[in-house]
Amino acid sequence: MTTPILELRDIHVRFATLDGAVEAVRGVSFAIRRGETVAVVGESGSGKSQIMMGVMGLLAQNGQISGTAEFHGMNLIGLPRRALNRIRGERIAMIFQEPMTSLDPLFPIGAQLIEPLCRHQGLSRKAAHARAIELLHLVQIPEPERRMRSYPHELSGGQRQRVMIAMAISNNPELLIADEPTTALDVTIQAEILTLLRDLQERLGMAILFITHDLHVVRRIADRVVVMRRGEKVEEGPVETVFADPQNAYTRALIDAEPEGRKPPVAADAPVVLEVREAAVTFGRRRRLFQPAEPGFRAVNGVSLTLRRGETIGIVGESGSGKSTLARAILRLLPATGSIRLHGRAIEDLSPRALLPLRRDMQVVMQDPFGSLSPRMTAGQIVAEGLLVHHPAMSASERDRAAAEALAECQFDPALRNRYPHEFSGGQRQRIAIARALVLKPSIIVLDEPTSALDRQVQKQIVDLLRRLQAEHGLSYLFISHDLAVVRALSDRIMVLKSGDLVEEGPCAEVIGTPKQDYTRRLVQAALLS
Incomplete structure (x- = not known):
C-alpha cells in the first residue's frame, strides 16, 4: 500500500461562541493516497467541511484546530501562513460548494484564471492567458476565448463550477479537495462534472478528497468513504462494502433518506x-471598442x-x-x-x-444561505432587518421579539439568535433565511434551490417545514x-x-x-x- 499523501490524526475543531465553546470535530483520523478518491459524508453540521477548512487554515476567526495533518511528512497545522500559502493553490487545491461566492464578481473569469498562474508558476501575462484558454478547453467550457471576457454572473451554475475546477487544477495539484462541488447543479450537469473530475484525476494522477452529503455522488466517484456524525467518524471503508453492508445505523439512515x-391539493377556486x-x-x-x-x-x-x-x-x-x-x-x-x-x-x-x-x-429564499446572510450580523439581526424597512415604527425590542417568533416557527432555537451565520450548519442557516422571509408575513415566497445545499435528512425536515408553514399561513410558493x-x-x-x-x-x-x-x-x- 502506498504512503498517504495526507494523513489526519486526532483532529479536533472548536469554535468560541457567546454561549461557550462548540466542538465541531472530535478526534477524527483518516488518510488519502495518490490517485485515490476518498469521500467524507454526513448530514449538515457533522463537521465534514470544518475538518479541511481547519487543515487548510481557513477557519473563521473564532475557530481553532488541533491534531496532526501530515502532508508528505509535514504537519500543516500550525504551519506559518507564508509556508502554507506556498502549498495552498499549488500542491493542494480546493473547490468550494458555491462558485458564485468564490469568484470575484468585479473581474472577468480570464483575469481570475491568469492571476494564480502568474503568482504560482511565474508565467508572463501572455503565457498565462494562453494557459487559461487551455484550461477552459480542458474543463469543456464552450467558446473559451470569448468566455475569458465573461463575468461570473454571465455564466450558468455548471459553467461557474467548471471555471472553479479550471482554477483548482491550473497548477497541477497533488491533492484536490472538493467541498460539495456538485450540490448546486442539476442532475445532468452533475453527471458531467463527476465525469470531468474522474477524467482529470486520471490525466493528472491527483488524489481527490470529496466532501458531500449526496450518497448517489459517493457511489459514482469514490473509492473509500468516511461517514461522520456530530463531529465524529462513525464508519469508514470501501464504498462497495459500506453501501452493501453498513455497520452503523446512521449510515443506513443516510442511505435510505x-x-x-x-x-x-389546492382548491380549484383558490x-x-x-x-x-x-x-x-x-x-x-x-459593445467593445472597434468591434461590432x-x-x-x-x-x-x-x-x-x-x-x-x-x-x-x-x-x-x-x-x-x-x-x-x-x-x-x-x-x-x-x-x-x-x-x-x-x-x-x-x-x-x-x-x-x-x-x-x-x-x-413577495419574499425570496436563496440557494446558498451562507452567501445570502451577512457574516457581520447575528441570526436575530438578519431576521429583523426587513422590519427596519417595512415597519420602521417598531421598537428594537418589538423587532427582536418578532424575529424570535419567526425563528421558533422555523424550528430554530431563538436562544441561539445572538450567534453569527458561520457558527451554524447549512440546515440551520437555511432556517434563518426562511424566518427572514416569513417575518414580513408575505403571501408569496420564491424558493430558489432552497434544499440543494442540504443533505437528504435535512431536506426532509425543510420540506416538512415548508409544507407546514404553507398550510398555516396560506403561502404560495x-x-x-x-x-x-x-x-x-x-x-x-x-x-x-x-x-x-x-x-x-x-x-x-x-x-x-x-x-x-x-x-x-x-x-x-x-x-x-x-
Missing part, C-alpha cells in the same frame, strides 16, 4: 395571487404562469435553462418584458419607490429546483424550462409520471425517479 409524502404573461428577459452584449456589438441573449422567452393562494409551482430544468432568471424577473430584480400582476395589480411598470411597499408581499424528488414532495404543478422556453407543464404527478417531452423524460431518468 429521501423526502416523503405529497402536498395536499384566489389568484400572481399572474405572469409572456415574461421575457434578454441580456444585452457589451454582439447580439443579445434571450434567457427567458415568453413564459406565462398563474399562481393561486396556497399553491406551489415547481420550476425545473437544467443549469442555464432560465429558472432563476424568470424568478428574478417576476420579483422585478431584472428588467423584463411582459405582464406581471400581484393580487390583480400590474407591477411591471412600477417605479422602485412605488414597488417598495409591495416587496414585503414558486419552487425552483433541479431535484425532482424534492419537487415531487412539495409541488402542485411543474413547469419545465429549457434554454428559456417552457417545454412542458402540468400537474406534478402527470409531469413526473408520464412526461410528454424527451427533455423532461431525461431529467426524470437522471433523477432516478423512473
Whole structure:
C-alpha cells in the first residue's frame, strides 16, 4: 500500500461562541493516497467541511484546530501562513460548494484564471492567458476565448463550477479537495462534472478528497468513504462494502433518506395571487471598442404562469435553462418584458419607490444561505432587518421579539439568535433565511434551490417545514429546483424550462409520471425517479 499523501490524526475543531465553546470535530483520523478518491459524508453540521477548512487554515476567526495533518511528512497545522500559502493553490487545491461566492464578481473569469498562474508558476501575462484558454478547453467550457471576457454572473451554475475546477487544477495539484462541488447543479450537469473530475484525476494522477452529503455522488466517484456524525467518524471503508453492508445505523439512515409524502391539493377556486404573461428577459452584449456589438441573449422567452393562494409551482430544468432568471424577473430584480400582476395589480411598470411597499408581499429564499446572510450580523439581526424597512415604527425590542417568533416557527432555537451565520450548519442557516422571509408575513415566497445545499435528512425536515408553514399561513410558493424528488414532495404543478422556453407543464404527478417531452423524460431518468 502506498504512503498517504495526507494523513489526519486526532483532529479536533472548536469554535468560541457567546454561549461557550462548540466542538465541531472530535478526534477524527483518516488518510488519502495518490490517485485515490476518498469521500467524507454526513448530514449538515457533522463537521465534514470544518475538518479541511481547519487543515487548510481557513477557519473563521473564532475557530481553532488541533491534531496532526501530515502532508508528505509535514504537519500543516500550525504551519506559518507564508509556508502554507506556498502549498495552498499549488500542491493542494480546493473547490468550494458555491462558485458564485468564490469568484470575484468585479473581474472577468480570464483575469481570475491568469492571476494564480502568474503568482504560482511565474508565467508572463501572455503565457498565462494562453494557459487559461487551455484550461477552459480542458474543463469543456464552450467558446473559451470569448468566455475569458465573461463575468461570473454571465455564466450558468455548471459553467461557474467548471471555471472553479479550471482554477483548482491550473497548477497541477497533488491533492484536490472538493467541498460539495456538485450540490448546486442539476442532475445532468452533475453527471458531467463527476465525469470531468474522474477524467482529470486520471490525466493528472491527483488524489481527490470529496466532501458531500449526496450518497448517489459517493457511489459514482469514490473509492473509500468516511461517514461522520456530530463531529465524529462513525464508519469508514470501501464504498462497495459500506453501501452493501453498513455497520452503523446512521449510515443506513443516510442511505435510505429521501423526502416523503405529497402536498395536499389546492382548491380549484383558490384566489389568484400572481399572474405572469409572456415574461421575457434578454441580456444585452457589451459593445467593445472597434468591434461590432454582439447580439443579445434571450434567457427567458415568453413564459406565462398563474399562481393561486396556497399553491406551489415547481420550476425545473437544467443549469442555464432560465429558472432563476424568470424568478428574478417576476420579483422585478431584472428588467423584463411582459405582464406581471400581484393580487390583480400590474407591477411591471412600477417605479422602485412605488414597488417598495409591495416587496414585503413577495419574499425570496436563496440557494446558498451562507452567501445570502451577512457574516457581520447575528441570526436575530438578519431576521429583523426587513422590519427596519417595512415597519420602521417598531421598537428594537418589538423587532427582536418578532424575529424570535419567526425563528421558533422555523424550528430554530431563538436562544441561539445572538450567534453569527458561520457558527451554524447549512440546515440551520437555511432556517434563518426562511424566518427572514416569513417575518414580513408575505403571501408569496420564491424558493430558489432552497434544499440543494442540504443533505437528504435535512431536506426532509425543510420540506416538512415548508409544507407546514404553507398550510398555516396560506403561502404560495414558486419552487425552483433541479431535484425532482424534492419537487415531487412539495409541488402542485411543474413547469419545465429549457434554454428559456417552457417545454412542458402540468400537474406534478402527470409531469413526473408520464412526461410528454424527451427533455423532461431525461431529467426524470437522471433523477432516478423512473
